[in-house]
Amino acid sequence: MIQRSIAVGIAFASIVGGSLATYGFTASHRDDTPPKKKRIPTFAKDIAPIVYDKCVTCHRPGEAGQFSLVSYQDVKKKAQLVAQITSQKLMPPWKPGACDYAFKDDRSLSKDQIDEISAWVAAGMPKGS
Secondary structure: OHHHHHHHHHHHHHHHHHHHHHOOOOOOOOOOOOOOOOOOOOHHHHHHHHHHHHOOOOOOOOOOOOOOOOOHHHHHHOHHHHHHHHHOOOOOOOOOOOOOOOOOOOOOOOHHHHHHHHHHHHOOOOOOO
């Protein structure tokens, strides 16, 4: 009995589907809205604020960071490395783990900031204005 119900359901669906197709209707959904342009981050607008807030305290001449991240050229030279070590959460160094309260001068990066750096590198490291 169940097999017969399934067979009848399949036959009905193919008849109805075929009839609808003759009138220009199909089962697939067509979305005519253009795809959204993916926003490309730039150094000037998106990356510089992150770098200056979280990295430059150490990564500047005369400080503990092994190389400078003060200028666009500095960051661009090290961009692949910066993307890699920030995505691995090795930099900026921040020993306290996630908790219910905020620390003063927390230099850790949010997931959005890490994703922004990676997207900027993937986009070819545009400078922006």
